[in-house]
Amino acid sequence: MDLVNDSDFDLTDDIVLATYIAGCACVAYVETYMTKVPMHTNIQTGYEWVQYILNGNEQKCRNIFRMSSHVFRQLCNTLRTQYGYNGTKRVCVEESVAMTLVVLGHALGNRVVQDRFQHSGETVHRQVATVVTLLATVMAPDIIKPADRTFRNVPEHIQHSNRYWPHFKGCIGAIDGVHVEVVVPVDEQHPYRVRKGIITTNCMCACDFDMKFTFACVGWEGSAHDTRIFLSCLNNESANFPKPPPRNYYLVDSGYPMKQGFLAPYKGERGTYGRSEGGHYDAMADVISMLDEAEMREVRNNITASICS
Template sequence: MWVNEILQGHPDRCYEMFRMEKHLFRRLCATLVDLGLKKSKKMGVEEMVGMFLNTVGHGVGNRMIQERFQHSGETVYRNFHKVLAACLNLSKANIKPLDPLFQRCHSKIQNDPRYWPFFKDAIRAIDGTHVPCVVSVADQIKFIKRKGYATQNVMAVCDWNMCFTFVIAGWEGMAHDARVFDNAISTPSMHFPHPPPGKYYLVDYGYPTLNGYLGPYRCERYHLPDFRQVAGFANNNEFIQAEDESVEVQEEDIDIGEASSSNLPESSRQMQRVRDTIRDQLVNHIN
């Protein structure tokens, strides 16, 4: 009755309760039914999905859902995992590149003079994040790292439409980003979309610089709070121009780093040359 009241009431209530508009909610229910979600004797599909979205959208526990939907804890647990299993099937069909061969350059890169032609071969961006999780007391130690509470280390790939094209979750919080990255690209069953020759992902400095994966220069200011602390930038959000002195200092620092990278494998040196080329093009463009 509560779910029906929400779906028949004001549109804002549906968005606030389920984090989803009415037409999207009904479309999601129909899609999950096609993927195998079935109603039970005492609960319909819309109530199952509403219970699931209310849980993940507001971060509430089983007891709160019991009170809201007036079902036992076992019923809430069982139906939550039914919807979760259907959503995992949905993810396989949607979390993937729209252009698996990466033949087209995205309009966000191609039509923006700040990025074109410097990043014309960049196809996606890879980064990691820590998501809070609940684990048993015996496993908590390996899930607690710098955050001070139990987390999962999640690696995600995002395209220029801000859509996820690959996600790997479940690694404990103490796992290094490079370990998660290596597991993703080296496990065939993960179906990781490897970059074709000449293309590359933009990665965080926590990941290794391999052929096809371009990381930033170390000890450089890339995050927004760092930009706001420097008076040499014209804009708080992006590097548009810099004073000639700061450019010279950066180039000197980079040359020192290059001299110490002679022992790196050829794949890493190749991506460093790509990064240096982009740097030189940007500096010339700014000047």
């Protein structure tokens, strides 16, 4: 009998490597498809959790959704009746809106929202993107606007105030900016970083005396100056900024320029005078109210002439 050489049974490195890879693939297949442990196994579904929050403690609802339960339901009803958004077959409007508010209000990641609402990452992403797009591009322009773009009526807050009437009868609202912290990719963070070291976006908003927003400009880098944003909104017709008519004006923060239609605090003055808690405008009203009728009329006419000239 011929003896077989041991060299005939030597395995090459390629065969050993191929065998190892095949074994790993088999193990991965078994763990993934044959012994897979379900991920979304919470006995409380996302819809049930939303109903639990809405029907529970009101303060808890405000903490979670950043709004009261009746406002939440009204928002969902508006999206459903006026904008035709009915959610999807598996995700209702309430659950879709709740996902969006949780993400926006608490900066939660996709994986955390998956676990809370018991949906896949793709479903969470699609629902949040749909609601955000609907709110920002369709619903917001219908809501964030003046009740009357001609500003013919003097605000009741001015008419019924002995402090402000008639000194501010031409005032139609106030403009101010606010920095909102945002999450930005690392390679794009530099223009959004402010002097305090945080990443923000600089927003400019206008509101009337009913505390309703009449204009909002969002998306600017945190390092952008208030004046730059202000002038961009004022000069860009597509921004649809509600400009003040002749002889009307906005009260603006000291970060904005003093120009026709926009009244800023006097530079170099402190924001509080004596016992007044309303800042420079309250103080100015107090000073004017101390003048007699003739002097008051002269001061008022000078202010109006300087603003509306």
